[in-house]
Amino acid sequence: MQKPTETDLPLPEEVKRLQSCYKATLFRVDSIEAYEFHGQRSSFRHIPILNTKITVFIYDCVYKNHMYYDDKKTHVLIPYFKIHIDDDMVLFCEIIKSFAKSAPSDTAGMHHWHFPEHNIFAEISDNDSNFVCFEIIHRLIRDNFV
């Protein structure tokens, strides 16, 4: 299926109305990739973290507060979004840890918690940080189901 062009496609009424009543802004990022590299410069081992691309269309209604038209529309297309969570990822886990440290916590002497009253990230110790996701699952099962 080829992309629509102005020459070979008659615009439907819906699109005509959309174009006449809204001003549109397009953002497009063709490739977003994130990797984490381990090892020395001569023998880097890379771990993919994220691979995606994104197209965003923002429509602002020309006639603000129009009775029938939506004031603002945002359409986001992410054709693929691949996230890779590896327990070898030091950097990724450090980011999660930094969130945990910046969040308020009340963990002193607390061994039992029940989602979602407490900040679960704040309870992950430094040594467990590489396994943060699985620690959460583990704790959920232990505290709520066992």
Add this chain to the structure above:
Amino acid sequence: MCDKLEALQREHKPDKKKNCNHCVFLYKKSQSITNVFLGNLADYYQGIEMSPFANLYLLEKDIENDTEDSGLQITFKHSLTRNGYAAGSKKSTLLHFDLFTMTRDLGFFRDNMVVHCTEAGVTNVDKNTSFQNPEDDHVVFSKFQPIVKVRKDFGTYLDDNFWSYFLSLEERFHTKDPMGYNQNSPDKNFNRVFKRDSAGRSGKDALFRDKAEEDSPIYALFLRKKNKRKTLLKYLELDGHRKRFRNFMALWIKEIHLDFVELATFHALVSVSNRNL
């Protein structure tokens, strides 16, 4: 403000809801509508080139360019050091949706959200991106299936028509009939007016359970209704529609299927204490 709302309520036209200012203000008028599509929408939206979403493909050379790799894919990769596995070997858990969409509708009196998705499984997983070691190729997440099917052309309801689409999903929730089997719903008249697509089809037949499209169905996974300015809502309330002003959330899942080759695998996933300490 209250006087204006009461005036709107007095002007309510029960038989002409699409031209009724009261109904438009209460149900249709949206301040912001946001759609996020993860996956290639063109695969699930015939005639997308004529739709309001066509612009999303404006700069694409080929709309179906990324079909094979499209979708939402989450890969968890874990080191296994327990008995039965070589030290340093890896186990991977994959979750892949061909299409995953989120739609949020923000109005004067509402903050609604619907999440659609396809069934998740191991099909179409791009193994080249995931693993270098053959031992890694162990998949434990084999199926995730929601329960509420919607039409494959659901995309036509995610723009200006989303408000009516949401009302029909909401009715399913209230009638405790998420599968849409009960044809004698109490709000039949209401739905007859609101649920009508471009071809003039109306009611559940127009929106749900299209048997021709059951081969790759789309599901409504999550529904959230949140009312805003509840103190003002009472001035627009109609008899018999009070239940429409309740907040609720619904998550409809039919099956989550996990395959574990052996029990040790399950242990390895959930027992992380004291490892690598």
